[in-house]
Amino acid sequence: MSAIAPGGRIGILGGGQLGRMLASAAAELGFTCHIYCPDEDAPATHVAAAATRAAYEDAGALARFAASVDVVTYEFENVPAETARILGEHAPVRPGARALATAQDRFVEKSFLASHGIPTAPFADVSSLDALEAALAAIGTPAILKTRRFGYDGKGQVTIRDAAEARPAHEAIARAPAILEGFVPFEREISVIVARGLDGHTAAYDPVENLHKNHILDRTFAPASIDPALAAEAGAIAARIAAELDYVGVMGVEMFVLPVGTGPRILVNEIAPRVHNSGHWTMDACLVSQFEQHIRAICGWPLGDPARHSDAVMTNLIGDDVNAWPDLAREAGVAIHLYGKDEARPGRKMGHANRLYPLGKRPSPEA
Numbered sequence: 001m002s003a004i005a006p007g008g009r010i011g012i013l014g015g016g017q018l019g020r021m022l023a024s025a026a027a028e029l030g031f032t033c034h035i036y037c038p039d040e041d042a043p044a045t046h047v048a049a050a051a052t053r054a055a056y057e058d059a060g061a062l063a064r065f066a067a068s069v070d071v072v073t074y075e076f077e078n079v080p081a082e083t084a085r086i087l088g089e090h091a092p093v094r095p096g097a098r099a100l101a102t103a104q105d106r107f108v109e110k111s112f113l114a115s116h117g118i119p120t121a122p123f124a125d126v127s128s129l130d131a132l133e134a135a136l137a138a139i140g141t142p143a144i145l146k147t148r149r150f151g152y153d154g155k156g157q158v159t160i161r162d163a164a165e166a167r168p169a170h171e172a173i174a175r176a177p178a179i180l181e182g183f184v185p186f187e188r189e190i191s192v193i194v195a196r197g198l199d200g201h202t203a204a205y206d207p208v209e210n211l212h213k214n215h216i217l218d219r220t221f222a223p224a225s226i227d228p229a230l231a232a233e234a235g236a237i238a239a240r241i242a243a244e245l246d247y248v249g250v251m252g253v254e255m256f257v258l259p260v261g262t263g264p265r266i267l268v269n270e271i272a273p274r275v276h277n278s279g280h281w282t283m284d285a286c287l288v289s290q291f292e293q294h295i296r297a298i299c300g301w302p303l304g305d306p307a308r309h310s311d312a313v314m315t316n317l318i319g320d321d322v323n324a325w326p327d328l329a330r331e332a333g334v335a336i337h338l339y340g341k342d343e344a345r346p347g348r349k350m351g352h353a354n355r356l357y358p359l360g361k362r363p364s365p366e367a
């Protein structure tokens with residue numbers, strides 16, 4: 001399989017900040033990008049050579065878009081299977097259909113992990129109230145009911161503290177197909193950003209530690225405060241998942257670290273088949289960012305070096321946080337990344353700031 005040379009055109013499905021940062025990284029390597037999304041004034045289109053505004057179900061527009069590019073990628077995991085199939089008739093779609101199908105459905109995802117012996121929280125398929133009651137009897141409480149599809153940033157999730165809450169919880173998710181997960185008493189939440197090239201080589205960035213606020217990622221601390229053996233294990237798990245999915249591109253793997261005890265220390269929570277918010281620190285603390293790494297992988301280039309030259313703390317600028325840009329601009333040691341979104345609605349990701357520190361000198365998440 002030959003590499004796509006500089007001058008080639010990359011198609012990106014989705015027009016948000018991830019597509020925007022992918023397009024900027026692609027430009028650095030001499031590529032141009034064509035963004036496909038249904039939204040008006042999408043952030044990614046501001047930095048791309050071409051844009052198509054059409055629905056993800058518009059077969060004609062999809063075919064014309066894919067025929068105009070050398071490779072298609074995406075910045076969100078809910079790409080409909082039929083959309084990916086149509087695109088795939090005209091250009092390679094990377095990552096492929098298997099990664100999408102696995103990551104789009106929490107039951108398929110957890111079953112895939114379990115079938116490869118990768119530890120997860122206990123889980124059960126919930127297709128009815130009866131199934132929920134049976135799952136609660138088997139797994140116990142507290143537990144979390146999550147819709148199988150279309151959940152993000154805590155949406156489509158209900159915590160169940162007592163079996164009597166089964167019915168209201170089932171109503172709260174509109175009786176959608178779901179899974180029940182046992183509540184994990186985690187010590188910290190970490191993630192690994194891993195890349196896999198067309199040639200099957202993998203490269204993982206150091207595991208990082210994530211703190212959430214209102215179910216949205218607030219800060220990422222690079223590296224995570226875990227011992228080297230555990231960090232190596234987390235990286236190896238992520239690389240194995242990528243290999244089992246025959247994955248091409250960058251993938252985010254969210255994990256829980258459990259206190260020292262009898263069972264496994266690391267459980268996998270979720271796979272994101274795309275560049276990931278918890279990898280934004282790599283833009284400034286690594287020679288090759290997750291965005292460049294993704295472009296390298298899908299274009300069949302050798303992967304870049306994921307080594308960290310600095311420690312970093314990434315802070316998301318959510319909603320009005322972005323109004324602090326003049327202060328951030330005055331602060332030393334901060335790299336600012338703003339997404340060009342017009343309206344700072346509550347909960348909307350408007351940008352992020354990366355604070356860099358010498359290796360071993362980042363502040364603690366507990367501080």
Ligand code: AMP
Binds near residue numbers: 144185186189212
């Ligand atoms: P998710 O949408 O699966 O990434 O879940 C969002 C957040 O909910 C996670 O980042 C955790 O903080 C929390 N969470 C999800 N699943 C569990 C679980 N099984 N046990 C404890 N906390 C969880």
